[in-house]
Every structure is written in C-alpha cells, then in structure tokens.
Amino acid sequence: MRQIIIIGSGPAGYTAAIYAARANLHPLLIASSVEFGGELMKTTEVDNFPGFDEGIMGPELMMKMQAQAERFGTEIVYDDVTSLELAGDVKKVTLGDGTVHEALSVIYATGSAYRKLGLEDETRLSGYGVSWCATCDGAFFRQKKVAVIGGGDSALEEATFLTRFADKVYLVHRRDTLRASAVMQDRAAADPKIEFLFNNEVAHIYGDEKVSGIGLVNTVDGTETTLDVTGMFVAIGSDPRTHLVHGQLDLSEVGTIAVEGRSSRTNLPGVFAAGDVIDPTYKQAVTAAGSGTVAALDAEHYLADLAPELLALAAPEAATV
Amino acid sequence: MSSARDVTDASFQSDVLESEKPIMVDFWAEWCGPCRAVSPILDQIAAEHSDKLDIVKLNVDHNPETAMKYGITSIPAMYVFQKGEVVKRVIGAKPKPALEADLAEFLA
Numbered sequence: 001m002r003q004i005i006i007i008g009s010g011p012a013g014y015t016a017a018i019y020a021a022r023a024n025l026h027p028l029l030i031a032s033s034v035e036f037g038g039e040l041m042k043t044t045e046v047d048n049f050p051g052f053d054e055g056i057m058g059p060e061l062m063m064k065m066q067a068q069a070e071r072f073g074t075e076i077v078y079d080d081v082t083s084l085e086l087a088g089d090v091k092k093v094t095l096g097d098g099t100v101h102e103a104l105s106v107i108y109a110t111g112s113a114y115r116k117l118g119l120e121d122e123t124r125l126s127g128y129g130v131s132w133c134a135t136c137d138g139a140f141f142r143q144k145k146v147a148v149i150g151g152g153d154s155a156l157e158e159a160t161f162l163t164r165f166a167d168k169v170y171l172v173h174r175r176d177t178l179r180a181s182a183v184m185q186d187r188a189a190a191d192p193k194i195e196f197l198f199n200n201e202v203a204h205i206y207g208d209e210k211v212s213g214i215g216l217v218n219t220v221d222g223t224e225t226t227l228d229v230t231g232m233f234v235a236i237g238s239d240p241r242t243h244l245v246h247g248q249l250d251l252s253e254v255g256t257i258a259v260e261g262r263s264s265r266t267n268l269p270g271v272f273a274a275g276d277v278i279d280p281t282y283k284q285a286v287t288a289a290g291s292g293t294v295a296a297l298d299a300e301h302y303l304a305d306l307a308p309e310l311l312a313l314a315a316p317e318a319a320t321v
Numbered sequence: 322m323s324s325a326r327d328v329t330d331a332s333f334q335s336d337v338l339e340s341e342k343p344i345m346v347d348f349w350a351e352w353c354g355p356c357r358a359v360s361p362i363l364d365q366i367a368a369e370h371s372d373k374l375d376i377v378k379l380n381v382d383h384n385p386e387t388a389m390k391y392g393i394t395s396i397p398a399m400y401v402f403q404k405g406e407v408v409k410r411v412i413g414a415k416p417k418p419a420l421e422a423d424l425a426e427f428l429a
Contacts, residue, residue, distance in 0.1 A: 032416075033358075033362065033416040033417060034355065034358040034359055034362070034414035034415060034416055035358070035414070036358065037354070041354040041355075041358075042354060042355075059354050079416075080416050096416055096417065096418055126395075126412070126413075127394070127395040127398065127410075127412030127413060128392075128394060128395070128412075129394055131394075131395055133355070133395075135352070135354075136353050136354070136355055136356075136395065136396060137394060137395045137396070139350070139352075139381075139382075140381075140388075140393060140394040140395070140396075141394070209392070210392060210394065230394075231394065
C-alpha cells in the first residue's frame with residue numbers, strides 16, 4: 001500500500017511527483033509503456049519553458065523532469081493502467097501486466113490524445129502518409145509536398161518543422177484566422193515554403209496503399225480543390241484522456257475531469273486530477289506543471305487529515321507493493 | 322537502445338529475405354522518440370519467442386534504400402517477412418499486449 005500513486009508522466013505527473021517525493025510521500029508514478037514523457041516527447045525545441053533561456057529539446061526536458069522526480073525518491077513503473085477503482089479509502093490501480101497497486105490517494109494526470117479528423121480513410125492510411133507526429137515522420141517527406149491540418153501552435157510548429165524536409169507545406173485551416181501565438185504565426189508567414197489555405201476543410205484522403213492527395217472543401221463557397229500531397233499531418237487539437245475514469249469521476253461540459261475551483265479535487269475524496277486532462281483552455285507544459293504542483297499539495301493535505309490507522313497501512317516500510 | 326541485431330541495405334537480402342524463420346524488421350531512427358520507447362518491448366518479445374520469430378532492426382537514416390523500397394513513411398514501422406515477402410505491417414509504438422495481439426499468428 002502506498003500513500004500516493006501518480007498516473008501520467010508529462011509535466012503534470014512529474015511535477016506532482018517532485019512535490020510529493022519532497023514531502024516524503026514516496027510516490028509511485030505509472031509512466032505508460034510507450035508514451036512515457038507525454039506530448040513533449042514528440043516535439044523538438046521548447047522555447048517557452050521558463051528557465052531555459054536558450055530553449056531545450058522536448059524529450060530532454062522530460063528526461064530532466066524524470067530525473068528530478070527520481071532524485072527525491074519517486075518510483076517509476078513503465079506500464080499502462082488498465083483499470084482503476086477510485087471510490088473508498090483505498091484506491092486500486094491495475095496495470096497491463098496484471099499487477100494491482102493500492103494507495104490512499106491518486107493523482108490522475110493522463111493528458112490528452114490527438115484528435116482525428118474523423119474521415120474513413122484516415123485510419124486506413126495512418127502510417128502510410130497520414131501522421132500525427134511531424135518530428136517522427138517528417139524526414140520521410142524530403143522534397144515532397146505535404147499538408148498540415150490545423151490552426152493552433154502545434155499545427156504551425158509542425159508546418160515550420162516540415163519545411164526542413166518538404167519542398168512545399170500547405171497549412172489547411174477551416175477558419176480564416178489562426179489560433180496560434182503571434183511569434184509562431186510570424187515565423188510561418190515568413191517561410192516561403194509554407195502556403196496558407198484558410199476556410200478549407202479536408203473532405204477526402206486519396207490513395208490505395210499510401211496517400212496520393214487530399215480533397216478540400218471551401219467552408220465559405222463550397223469550392224472543391226485537390227492537393228497532390230503525399231503526406232498529411234493532423235494537428236487539430238486533442239481530447240482529454242478520461243476513458244479510465246468514466247462512471248467514477250465527474251466530467252465537465254467539455255469533457256475534462258471536473259475539479260473544485262482552482263484546486264485539483266475531483267468528486268471522489270483522495271482523487272486529484274492535474275494537467276491537460278482538467279484543462280480545456282491553456283494546455284501548456286508550464287500550466288500543466290503548475291497544475292501538478294496543486295495536485296501534490298492537495299493530496300498532501302488530504303493525507304495529513306486521514307485517520308492514523310489508515311496512514312499506518314501506507315507507512316514507508318509497508319510500501320513494498 | 323535495443324539489443325536486436327542490426328540489418329543493413331547490404332545485408333537485407335541474406336539476413337531478412339532469405340531467412341528460414343519469420344523475421345520482423347523494426348525500421349527506426351535515433352531521433353524518433355516512439356522508436357526508443359518501443360524497442361525494449363520488442364526485445365522482450367524477441368526473448369520470449371526466440372523459437373518462433375526473429376526480430377532485427379534497420380536504421381532508416383543509414384539504410385535509406387531499404388526504407389524507401391518498402392515505402393516507409395512513419396516509424397517505428399515493424400514489418401514481418403516470411404519467405405521474402407511482407408506478411409504483416411505494424412506501425413507506431415504500442416504497449417506490449419497490443420503488439421503481441423498484432424503479432425499473435427507469428428508467436429503462437
């Protein structure tokens with residue numbers, strides 16, 4: 001039995017772990033088997049994380065957070081949570097290998113998952129020209145034409161990154177203005193390889209074995225056009241990963257986990273949520289890290305108020321599971 | 322990094338296409354985070370099923386010819402070859418149970 005289990009290994013999870021470990025709560029962090037480190041593992045330069053004045057590579061930043069959490073005694077397991085029992089004083093966390101871990105409190109920081117366009121051929125051609133990760137797949141599009149779908153920071157970052165390889169990058173956005181930050185917009189606008197196609201939605205993805213083009217529909221006048229691209233990178237946002245807690249934790253109207261005010265407290269005592277999974281708006285590494293701090297402090301207060309006989313179950317010497 | 326044996330453009334014919342056993346090639350690159358994430362899982366699967374399936378890796382940066390020949394556009398890409406033909410394609414890092422399910426016919 002543990003005092004605390006943290007689920008998730010992005011900025012929220014690791015920051016919660018740093019705080020919980022420094023409070024001598026001996027946290028166990030479930031990092032996932034293949035997605036450990038979270039979204040930043042798929043990015044390149046991160047220029048907006050305070051303290052790194054020259055910027056830092058996303059994966060390196062996550063390795064540093066992990067090392068910092070481990071330095072204070074966080075134990076990390078590289079597996080996936082398959083089910084959760086969050087009601088009651090003792091929470092149960094079941095992993096992919098069948099192991100069941102118990103704890104008096106849980107911080108849920110699973111982040112979000114890439115949103116799909118919802119087209120039939122999108123899944124079929126995923127990995128064959130349709131991609132959600134420019135840093136993983138961009139290099140296969142040397143001297144090719146590609147399209148990036150979306151209008152936020154990640155779409156513009158992907159478009160700018162892809163100009164390293166591709167001859168031409170179309171930025172397809174369904175509105176006439178971008179959500180991306182001014183600095184990202186300026187950078188993309190100044191790039192001669194990037195062409196903006198506003199007010200356009202993807203209606204078709206063509207190709208038998210691999211992507212050979214995409215069909216666009218103008219959202220204003222209905223005009224249809226075809227782009228002869230061999231790659232399509234989808235960056236239209238993400239949805240909170242809540243499937244493990246459906247029916248246990250209350251969700252907000254927009255599908256994030258509902259928390260009380262500015263705290264991380266969910267509807268269940270001893271269960272706290274942090275990071276993108278509670279945040280429909282900001283979704284930054286720094287805000288997630290801040291949110292992880294809040295969750296660790298909330299959990300610490302919760303544990304401090306528990307009955308001594310419960311806490312005794314999770315004494316460090318009993319924390320063998 | 323993975324302990325799987327490296328294959329190259331030069332050795333692909335003899336190592337992979339002429340392999341007696343079914344053999345899975347993990348197309349990967351240094352800069353690919355998901356590739357690094359999945360490689361220890363592939364090592365585990367290789368160790369547990371060494372009698373049924375060989376698993377090797379091919380660095381796409383160093384061996385562009387083979388990567389291009391098989392139309393790799395997304396990594397990690399894990400292709401199973403049998404008698405010189407691609408018989409199964411798995412793309413993207415997945416947890417061990419999901420990979421084992423994808424590869425079930427070669428592990429049984």
